Amino acid sequence: MTDAIVSTDTPVFLVGGGTVDKQAFLSGLALCQTLVAADGGADTVLEFDHMPDAVIGDMDSLSLAARRMIPDHRIHQIAEQDSTDFEKCLATIDAPLILGVGFLGARADHMLAAMNALTCQTAKRCVLIGAEDVIFAAPPELALDLPDGCRVSLFPMTQVTGRSAGLHWPIDGITFSPCGRVGTSNRATGPVQLTFDMPGMAIILPRARLEQALQGLAQAPGWPPVP
Incomplete structure (x- = not known):
């Protein structure tokens, strides 16, 4: 899982399936030109009246209604179960910066998995935005x-x-x-x-x-x- 699905020289806004407030969504979107959803995060993107440029994940949480609204060529299913949807996105997005929302909050296991991926994939620069915090892996x-x-x-x-x-x-x-x-x-x-x-x-x-x-x-x- 090394081939880039999204490749750009500008920041990417990545939306996960967790809780996202609209202000955080709009703030992150204003800083990025490319909008990507991690699996069920696409439902949030559509709820806020936007269309994702790409949806990446195993598609086990993307709603049927969202799948019908999003063009097929924008949906990129990665079926393997050895990595989270966030890890799949980090591995297949080639960008100088990824801003992520919907990965911190209600599900502690999801948040810990996101922090693990954040600090393990040192080649990717990513900042996760939550309700109270921003979290990122320390550079040297x-x-x-x-x-x-x-x-x-x-x-x-x-x-x-x-x-x-x-x-x-x-x-x-x-x-x-x-x-x-x-x-x-x-x-x-x-x-x-x-x-x-x-x-x-x-x-x-x-x-x-x-x-x-x-x-x-x-x-x-x-x-x-x-x-």
Whole structure:
């Protein structure tokens, strides 16, 4: 599952099957030229009076009504069950940035699976937008122009070490891991600089800081390709 279904040099807006408020939908759509739905996310796209450019997934949650409304050539079924619809989308979208909604929220298992995929697929740059937060995988180096007191949570999906400047509780010398030390509810003292020694850290910011997250990621280096 390596061939691109969607290939573009501009950001892609990806809508999942979870809860999506209309303001988040319209905000994300305004930043992207291509609209993709992950399986049942197509129902949400149609509900908001838009047509997806592509629907990707195993199609086990796409409603019959949505399937009838969407042209066949826009529906791309990937039947295998070893990956989630979100993983299928990450693997088959070739774009400089993916903005995703409908992957965080009501279903904890779906949210954890999305965070796992987010931090494992290091070649893809993706930001997930939820009701309260934006979440993305940390690049090797990241500068965030944040105000004093802004919440900055760091959640490791594997063992990770790094360094920081501009955090109330510096992370230097700390080994983070899912079953050990995590970085919930740290906060900025002003602009933040983060450096990580390996991939696997999820960064969680307030949703109101989406613009700063996108600015920081646009200037950040990527991880070296996995051999």
